[in-house]
Amino acid sequence: EVQLVQSGAEVKKSGESLKISCKGSGYSFTSYWIGWVRQMPGKGLELMGIIYPSDSDTRYSPSFQGQVTISADMSISTAYLQWSSLKASDSAMYYCARRQGAMVPFDYWGQGTLVSVSS
Amino acid sequence: EIVLTQSPGTLSLSPGERATLSCRASQSVSSIYLAWYQQKPGQAPRLLIYGASTRATGIPDRFSGSGSGTDFTLTISRLEPEDFAVYYCQQYGSSPPMSSFGQGTKLEIK
Numbered sequence: 001e002v003q004l005v006q007s008g009a010e011v012k013k014s015g016e017s018l019k020i021s022c023k024g025s026g027y028s029f030t031s032y033w034i035g036w037v038r039q040m041p042g043k044g045l046e047l048m049g050i051i052y053p054s055d056s057d058t059r060y061s062p063s064f065q066g067q068v069t070i071s072a073d074m075s076i077s078t079a080y081l082q083w084s085s086l087k088a089s090d091s092a093m094y095y096c097a098r099r100q101g102a103m104v105p106f107d108y109w110g111q112g113t114l115v116s117v118s119s
Numbered sequence: 120e121i122v123l124t125q126s127p128g129t130l131s132l133s134p135g136e137r138a139t140l141s142c143r144a145s146q147s148v149s150s151i152y153l154a155w156y157q158q159k160p161g162q163a164p165r166l167l168i169y170g171a172s173t174r175a176t177g178i179p180d181r182f183s184g185s186g187s188g189t190d191f192t193l194t195i196s197r198l199e200p201e202d203f204a205v206y207y208c209q210q211y212g213s214s215p216p217m218s219s220f221g222q223g224t225k226l227e228i229k
Contacts, residue, residue: 105166109165111163
């Protein structure tokens with residue numbers, strides 16, 4: 001069974017750093033892109049960036065370039081999303097999702113990680 | 120960047136009725152690369168339709184997708200209580216493999 005299991009909810013303060021994770025199982029982790037999607041409270045879906053774990057090829061959406069870092073450790077089938085200095089505006093639900101390539105959509109999603117940042 | 124605009128923002132219907140949701144692209148999108156997702160409160164999105172008209176695994180046949188070029192439609196033929204949710208369209212297939220989502224249509228019970 002394909003699963004993407006994300007790390008638990010986080011409560012942080014502005015200026016703190018954070019790294020959340022997404023562990024894949026039930027499929028070949030290195031054969032699929034992993035994307036990170038932000039959903040702010042009551043809002044829609046925004047693709048932040050994607051990574052191909054096999055070679056760590058990483059692409060960012062312009063709005064998120066320089067704001068976050070996406071990485072992966074294929075030895076433990078885990079992708080990461082990290083911030084060096086959180087802002088209150090980073091408070092949101094973050095989803096990881098997999099896709100096999102540019103020509104297919106995201107077919108499996110993680111359960112989401114809620115990040116709450118207080119000022 | 121292709122911008123997807125969904126309409127209406129909110130659609131109020133009753134169970135048993137037919138729902139028609141629209142997704143319009145700012146420039147032509149290959150129909151091969153248009154998807155629809157359903158998101159219920161407190162849940163992750165779920166893939167419904169890809170390639171504009173192909174149902175994902177396990178999706179009931181009351182869900183159908185159509186369209187080409189810049190105009191795409193998701194139709195739910197007879198609404199069931201569990202269909203009331205938010206629906207997003209997404210275009211993909213670009214290189215590098217980035218993609219954009221529409222802003223969503225909320226389907227609510229009338």
